[in-house]
Amino acid sequence: MTKSIAEYSGLELLQAMARGELPAPSITVTMPMSLLEADAGFVRFAAKADERHLNPLGGVHGGFAATVLDSVTGCAVHTMLEAGVGYGTVDLTVKMLKPIPRDVPLVAEGKVLHISRTLGVAEGSIRNAEGTLLAHATATCMILRR
Template sequence: MKANPAYIRAVQESVRESPYLHLIGMVIDALEIDSCVIGLDLAERHLQPFGIVHGGVLATLIDTATFWAAFLRLPQDAGLVNVDLKLNYLKAATRGHLRAEGRCLRPGRQISYAEARILDEAGELVAHGTSTLMALPGKGLQLGVAKFLPD
């Protein structure tokens, strides 16, 4: 099974145009079967009153990175939803670029399990999390492009 590069570009554009993810400013920098990288350039809008990145921003990065890491193995017509999200905040971030690296540890037809870590520009671990995800048949993205290349 090999992901179609045109489908990956369509997913990246869909995420870029998604209202909430556009508001946050995150971008899918890389997407492959079982992994993804989400990038975020920090701005003042990401900070809480004490001048550090709001925990909700970090949770969104973990949620998004685990989601997309598990997504590509699903059939074309299936969507995905997070069943749970567990994370640990390990270091305060205040500025620069964050990189969320997602990895699907256990892909499944119905339930998948993924992890993600967030690194700052120095490569230091800011947060780590895991998520259980459930497939939703009939709820796939309608992008007009085949998800997989023919074998």
């Protein structure tokens, strides 16, 4: 018998997704990103903006970086949660440091800074292949226990 999603801890769920044993969330189609690594309090994603993510001036819209950073910070918090416990972002502060390039592979990482019974705080970054920091975020997530 197959486990339901609610029976996986956050870390187990994300690691199963990274191995391809469970499908990735649909947001990964809209915002091309894939989970490369998940460990307790840490995640690493690959991401790449494309022609679907451009603003009226032809640059990559800031919403691309904000969405990727919301994903890595939230998933980092999720790695610390037991089965059946959810979370939701209540605050996301994003700093755009350099333009996000189009059609260039990027690495996004999320790391937990603090976790309690009701709140998780994490930081995230997006870097290019050379390691240049393009965007940074901090997020607070409410932990949803039943």
